[in-house]
Amino acid sequence: MEKSSNKQSMDEVQQIFDKFDKNGDGKISCKELKNVLRALGSETSTEEVKRIMAEIDKNGDGYIDPREFALFYCGGGSNGDDQSDANDLRDAFDLYDADKNGLISASELHSVLKGLGEKCSLSDCRRMIKSVDVDGDGNVNFDEFKKMMKR
Template identity: 55%
Template sequence: MAANQDTVSKHSLCLQSMEDVKRVFDRFDANGDGKISSDELGGVIKALGSETSADEVARMMEEIDTDKDGFISLEEFAAFCNAEADPLGGENSEKELREAFELYDQDHDGQISATELHLILTRLGERCSVNDCTGMIKSVDSDGDGFVSFDEFRIMMTKN
């Protein structure tokens, strides 16, 4: 599974409640019909600055759309988010976490800054300031350097 979906699904740093999952789901569901189409999924991924092919979007849809109706329901999206947050997911989860981290790490310097976080959240339509993002960074910045390292990102994304 490409990390783009993983990243998007957790764009607010960590989806800790069904309310968070619903809020992110609604961002994907651009036309408000209660389901995510492949076009809507591709649109969000493109907004994040990723050039994902139609084949990759189709593979994502296939993985998440468990009832095979051609759309992602809120329940399927929630199940996907819960599965992706499983810290016992092994090697594939580690790879997906690394890819998710790299999506946020826009300058590829090995750390996520408040400015990079702000850029991604703004692309997703979130209304927040760089100052807000600085606060989000501080909440997971265990070494106090003002950035989120991959290790800090991993801990944050695998918290129950």
């Protein structure tokens, strides 16, 4: 069972990587990274994009390859610094929490996924939220988000 779960998560990582890799060349450039961050609603400066790139681009070739992306996505992107991990999680949560009320609603999730070109309905987003909504309020709070990201 563990093996199929790992395979599924690697497929998920590849799908997310492909969303970033708009030209399909097998690597993510600074420009592609900045465009995805913009689609998520984050007006990230060029300097900040370069800093993010430097953190993920372990071999220093100026691109994020699938292996580097998988390491970052699966929690290996911050050199094991717990504070940096917490900050990265908070930044990711804040990208989804458009109204800054500390909760991710189905409509906020839908808006972000639509911005990334995902084909999913609002009811699909409600189902995604329900699958991680421990307290049953119809939203994802930061604690629920952290648990979901550690799966």
